[in-house]
Amino acid sequence: MPAVRLRGFGHRHAGRRRWALRGVDLDIEQGERVALLGPSGAGKSTLLAALAGLLPPESGEREGTIEVRERTGIVFQDPQSQLVMERAGDDVAFGLENIGTRPERIWPLVDDALRRVGFPYGRDRNVAALSGGEQQRLALAGALVSRPGLLLLDEPTANLDPDGARLVRGSLAGLDDTTTVIVEHRVAELVPLLDRVIVLEPGGGIRADGPPASVFARYGDELAADGVWVPGHPVPALSPRSTPGEVLLRQDGLQVRAAEALAVTGPNGAGKTTLALQLGGLRKPTDGLVVATAALAGPDATKPPHKWRARALAGRIGSVFQNPEHQFVTAKVRDELALGAGDPARVDELLVRLRLDALAEANPHTLSGGEQRRLSVATALAAAPRLLILDEPTFGQDRRTWTELVGLLAGLRDDGHGIVAVTHDPDFTAAIGARELPLAARPLEAVRYCVPPGDDSPNLRSGDPHPYPHENARPQPVPGATSRGEAQ
Amino acid sequence: MSPAAPLAARNPAAKLAAAAVLTLALVVSLDPVAPAVALAAELAVVPLFGLRYGTLARRAWPLLVSVLGAVLTLFLFAQDRQQVAASALALALRLFAVALPGVIAFATTDPTDLADALVQNARLPVRFAIGTLAAWRLVPLLGEEWRLINLARRARGVDAGRNPVARLRLFVSAAFTLLVGAIRRGTRLAAAMDARGFDSGAPRTYARRQTFGAADAALVGGAVCVAGLALAVSVAAGAFRPLLG
Numbered sequence: 001m002p003a004v005r006l007r008g009f010g011h012r013h014a015g016r017r018r019w020a021l022r023g024v025d026l027d028i029e030q031g032e033r034v035a036l037l038g039p040s041g042a043g044k045s046t047l048l049a050a051l052a053g054l055l056p057p058e059s060g061e062r063e064g065t066i067e068v069r070e071r072t073g074i075v076f077q078d079p080q081s082q083l084v085m086e087r088a089g090d091d092v093a094f095g096l097e098n099i100g101t102r103p104e105r106i107w108p109l110v111d112d113a114l115r116r117v118g119f120p121y122g123r124d125r126n127v128a129a130l131s132g133g134e135q136q137r138l139a140l141a142g143a144l145v146s147r148p149g150l151l152l153l154d155e156p157t158a159n160l161d162p163d164g165a166r167l168v169r170g171s172l173a174g175l176d177d178t179t180t181v182i183v184e185h186r187v188a189e190l191v192p193l194l195d196r197v198i199v200l201e202p203g204g205g206i207r208a209d210g211p212p213a214s215v216f217a218r219y220g221d222e223l224a225a226d227g228v229w230v231p232g233h234p235v236p237a238l239s240p241r242s243t244p245g246e247v248l249l250r251q252d253g254l255q256v257r258a259a260e261a262l263a264v265t266g267p268n269g270a271g272k273t274t275l276a277l278q279l280g281g282l283r284k285p286t287d288g289l290v291v292a293t294a295a296l297a298g299p300d301a302t303k304p305p306h307k308w309r310a311r312a313l314a315g316r317i318g319s320v321f322q323n324p325e326h327q328f329v330t331a332k333v334r335d336e337l338a339l340g341a342g343d344p345a346r347v348d349e350l351l352v353r354l355r356l357d358a359l360a361e362a363n364p365h366t367l368s369g370g371e372q373r374r375l376s377v378a379t380a381l382a383a384a385p386r387l388l389i390l391d392e393p394t395f396g397q398d399r400r401t402w403t404e405l406v407g408l409l410a411g412l413r414d415d416g417h418g419i420v421a422v423t424h425d426p427d428f429t430a431a432i433g434a435r436e437l438p439l440a441a442r443p444l445e446a447v448r449y450c451v452p453p454g455d456d457s458p459n460l461r462s463g464d465p466h467p468y469p470h471e472n473a474r475p476q477p478v479p480g481a482t483s484r485g486e487a488q
Numbered sequence: 489m490s491p492a493a494p495l496a497a498r499n500p501a502a503k504l505a506a507a508a509v510l511t512l513a514l515v516v517s518l519d520p521v522a523p524a525v526a527l528a529a530e531l532a533v534v535p536l537f538g539l540r541y542g543t544l545a546r547r548a549w550p551l552l553v554s555v556l557g558a559v560l561t562l563f564l565f566a567q568d569r570q571q572v573a574a575s576a577l578a579l580a581l582r583l584f585a586v587a588l589p590g591v592i593a594f595a596t597t598d599p600t601d602l603a604d605a606l607v608q609n610a611r612l613p614v615r616f617a618i619g620t621l622a623a624w625r626l627v628p629l630l631g632e633e634w635r636l637i638n639l640a641r642r643a644r645g646v647d648a649g650r651n652p653v654a655r656l657r658l659f660v661s662a663a664f665t666l667l668v669g670a671i672r673r674g675t676r677l678a679a680a681m682d683a684r685g686f687d688s689g690a691p692r693t694y695a696r697r698q699t700f701g702a703a704d705a706a707l708v709g710g711a712v713c714v715a716g717l718a719l720a721v722s723v724a725a726g727a728f729r730p731l732l733g
Contacts, residue, residue, distance in 0.1 A: 052683050074683045080629065081673045082680035084622045086600055093695040098685035106695040128628075142684065282639040314645030325669060326633075326640040329661055340645055365668055383645055 001069065003150055003179045004028040004051060008064030010204070011046055011055060020046040022204035024064070030149075033180045035187050035212070038200035039226040040370055040398045044183040047200070048074070048152050051181065070149020070179070073142075077155040077396075079135035083142075088114070088130070089123025092142045099146055113145035114138075117171040131268060133164025137171050144175070151175070153182040158396040161268050161424045169193070185398060187212075188231035199223065227400030235403060238410035239433040248296040248387050248418045249279060249305075249317075252288045254437065256387065258295070261409065261419040263429040266439035272422040273322070273391055275439070279420060280319040280389045281305025289468070292316070296386055304468055311383075314340055318380030320390040324372035327379060328364040336364055336375060340382030347382070354378045354408070370401035377408065387418040394425045406431045493538025495707065496596040501605040502704035503597060506711035507589035513715030514586050518729040520578035522722035523585035529714045530588045537596045548591050555583045589711075599624060605698040615687045622677060626670075633669055637662045 010022035021043035028034055036044045049055050050066055052074040073095075076082050085091040092110045101109070110123065117137045127135060136156055143151060153172075157165035172180070173193055184190060187197075197215045199208040208219045216223075216230055224233040245258035256262055256279065264272050277283040278290055284306045294301045296316055300308050305317060321327055330336050333356055337347045351357040354374045359367060364375055373393065380388060388409075394402050410432050413419050423429060429436055495503075510530070514523050534544060545552070559576045566572035603621040606612040641647070641662060648654035682688075722728040 049679075054679055054683055072683075074680075076676065076680055078673075078676060081626070081676040083625070084618070084677070084681055084684075084686075086625060090600060090695065094681075094686075095684035097693050097695055098688065098690065100691045100693050103693050103695060103697065106693070110695075128625075139680075146685070277639060280643060282642055309649075310642045310647035311645045314643065319640070319643035321636065321640050321643070323636070323669075325665060326637050327644055328665065329641060329644055329646055379644060 002027040003030050003032075003069050004181075005067045006064065009050070009066050010063040011043075011050055011060055012062075013046075013060040014058070016060070019043075019204065020060075021050070021200070022063070024200070024204075024206060026198065026206065026209075028179065028181065031177060031179055032195050033193055034182070034196045034198055035190060035194050036181060036183045036198050036200065037187065037223065037228050038207075039202055039228060039400075040368060042200040042202040044200060045154055048154050048181065048183055051150065052152050068150060071146060072150045072152055073144060073146065073148035074152040074154065075136065075139050075143050075156045077158050079132050079139060079159065082139050083127045083135060086126060086128075087123065088119065088121060088125040088127055088138055091127060091138060092123075092145050095142055095146045101146075109145055110141075113141040116144060116174060117141045118167075118174070131164060132160045133167035136160060136164065136168045140168065140171055144178075149179060151178045151180045153180065153184070155184055155396070156182070158185060162426075163267060165189070185396060186229045188229065191231055199228070224399060227398040229399045235399070235406070235427060235431055237431050237433065238406060240410075241414045245416060246295045247293050249290065249292050251279065251285065251290045256418050256420055258386065258418050259413055259416045261413050261421065261432045261434035263432075263434035263436045264420065264422045264439060265424070265429065265436055270439040272439055276319070276389050276391050276420065276422045278306075280317050281308055281313045282319060291468075302468060314383040314385065316385050317387045317389060318383065318385035320376050320380045320388070320393060322391040322395065324376035325365060327376050331363050332360070333362050333364055333367075333375060334360040336379050337382045340379060341384075346384075350378045350381060355404070370397055373397060373401060374404070377405065381412075386416075387420070388412060389420045391422045392424065393421055394423065394428045402428070493536060493596075494703075495533060495536040496538045498707050499605050499609060499698060499700050499704040500593070500597045500602040501609040501698075502700065502707045503593040504602075505708045507593045509708065509711040509715050510589045511586050513719060514582055516731045517719060517722060518578065518582075518731055519722050519727040520574070520581050521725050521727040522718040523578070523581035525718040525721050526714055527581060527585040527588065529718075530585065530592070534592065537592055539592065539595060544591070544595070547595050548588070551584070551587050551591065555580050558583070600696070601698065604694065604696050605700075608694055608698045609700040614692060618686070619681075622681065623674065626673060626677070629673075630666065630670065634662070634666055637665050 004027065006024050006026040009024045009026075010019050012019045024047065036047060038044050046055070051068055052072050053068070054074075055062070083091050084094050089107070089110050092113055093106050096106045096109060107123075114123070117140045119134070119137055119141055121130075121134075127138060130138065140156070157168050160168065169189060182190065182194075187194075191212050194212050196210065197208070197212045198206060199215065199219065201207040208215045212231075216232065220230045220233055224230045240259065240261070242259050244260035247255050247257050249256040264275060266272055274283065274286075278285045281290070281292075281304075285304075290304055290306070292301065292305050297303075297305075298316070300312060305313060308316075328336060330339060334347060334351070337350050338344070341347050341350065348357075351360055354377065356371065356375060356378060359371060364372065367375060377390070377393070380390075390409075393405055393409075397405065406428065409419050409421075413432065419432070419434075421428070421432075421434065428434075510526055514526055517523075531541075534541060559580050562572055562576040562579070563569070599621060603617045606617045607614050641658060646658065648658045719728070
């Protein structure tokens with residue numbers, strides 16, 4: 001008898017007209033490792049939740065049957081909202097306490113689970129002090145500790161940087177005997193761990209089912225067109241058509257130019273987001289100055305960007321935050337764009353360009369992840385800024401939204417906009433032909449740059465006249481040179 | 489703070505109960521004598537909790553500031569300074585004597601231990617105690633979230649300038665965004681807890697045993713004695729003024 005058996009299974013979430021999942025017939029055998037694929041909205045997460053027993057009768061309408069023979073454990077996408085306790089060991093023990101494990105057996109089981117996932121610290125480690133990848137390893141230990149016969153993973157590496165994702169995959173590779181079902185956007189790195197790939201058909205049923213190699217060989221093109229990340233289907237690169245233009249913004253050794261894309265990369269904690277906020281005129285630089293050239297600043301050239309009025313800032317530098325919901329200020333998609341654009345014709349143009357026209361009257365908070373991402377980029381573009389700064393724009397996006405974003409940003413670049421993207425995604429950096437600015441892990445408070453070789457453009461040096469004579473910038477002592485303060 | 493100090497190591501539920509006893513006793517009396525006696529006793533046991541007076545003062549500075557503020561206000565608006573001085577002194581003593589036990593209890597208690605003790609010894613529902621503990625862990629995230637939301641509004645070209653009405657509207661809209669995010673995160677946390685069998689009806693066991701022993705009972709008993717002594721001295725000195733009547 002298989003570990004999982006579904007017959008004509010379907011689920012419709014309460015209050016929705018559309019079935020999230022329908023007509024699914026499926027057997028999963030003991031010990032199989034299965035990836036569940038499908039375009040956005042095909043019901044992958046719903047199926048996983050059903051297998052985990054997280055869809056009680058009041059959550060919606062159900063049809064068909066679902067049999068899960070074993071106890072399940074599930075790991076979700078966001079590490080921060082699935083850890084319950086403050087200390088690592090207590091968190092792993094939580095699941096055992098809940099199922100009534102005898103107290104004297106709890107700690108040996110906890111230690112064993114921590115060892116299985118390769119958790120490098122002791123039980124007393126504070127979970128807030130862990131990196132995202134380490135937190136996901138801990139969440140995995142918490143799911144494994146009660147010896148589930150069926151392990152479910154809902155995009156376990158989507159929120160992690162490449163190092164964190166590698167840590168989690170390393171842990172998964174060590175669990176050879178557990179039946180596993182995984183949902184993940186980017187499966188290429190997972191393929192060596194998989195026995196089987198199941199592709200869900202949006203609207204009902206299963207489109208493909210078999211060993212990864214044969215499914216990808218037969219359905220690869222079709223899946224890629226539907227937005228699924230398929231191994232061996234590279235995304236087209238959109239290299240710049242022109243050379244970088246005038247300098248728009250500079251900070252110490254860093255130059256941001258028109259008609260150029262700059263990718264800020266580096267490990268978590270290197271200060272990438274802080275740099276994006278400083279370049280975006282949203283936070284006062286802690287070290288040095290952000291200088292906007294006259295080409296960008298116009299009449300405000302005597303003030304640094306963080307002192308500009310918000311409306312002036314939005315018309316010159318657009319910022320796209322990692323979490324789109326942070327940026328929404330109105331109750332309608334159309335109003336979000338009208339806030340920056342003013343001109344209704346431009347609102348309509350942006351709605352069409354970012355495929356949001358059908359959603360113009362919807363509340364931004366009710367959109368899907370990909371739709372929210374497109375809207376947040378559209379809102380930043382509404383006031384037609386010359387420079388666009390994006391924090392992890394491609395995080396967790398399906399191939400379709402990803403490709404659209406790359407196309408849009410490459411187009412903006414070729415129209416003479418400057419693009420700065422904080423990103424962990426090497427494919428994205430390559431696809432828009434971005435100049436890379438790797439930030440080193442930060443030893444102190446300051447953000448440090450490694451200026452790539454060949455960047456011989458003139459930088460702001462200590463002997464240059466102060467760009468903002470009326471600002472009392474902290475003088476920076478430079479051995480053998482006059483400080484900026486004295487240059488006045 | 490040293491967690492091994494004789495009173496710091498007491499059961500968290502016992503510490504809370506002792507604090508509650510003192511609070512209750514001092515709330516019923518309006519005179520300065522009872523709180524003075526209680527405060528003296530409370531300050532005397534601070535070292536037994538492994539706390540330095542300096543650390544305690546740093547922890548309690550909001551309390552110090554608010555008490556001084558209250559006393560100052562009473563003085564400023566007083567007709568008869570002499571009579572007000574007495575009641576202001578009584579008020580300040582009461583505020584300190586009531587708040588100090590709570591400050592000491594929380595300064596010497598780990599939140600996880602407190603939740604464990606409330607479930608195991610005080611028989612509070614596990615859903616409430618552990619649920620609150622889990623939610624408490626997410627609170628620091630809200631501060632960073634709030635900063636980002638407000639920066640994101642500036643990036644959208646929205647700022648209030650000096651207009652108080654615009655400022656209030658901006659605050660309300662940012663608070664709404666914060667709330668949406670907090671609810672989403674809370675829902676995900678609840679799902680993750682359910683998936684790990686939380687409060688599923690099965691009998692629960694405890695990995696960390698919290699015991700309520702003789703020493704813990706003695707702490708509560710001690711608090712009852714201090715409260716009784718404070719009220720007795722107040723009555724004997726003829727200063728006792730009950731809250732009601």
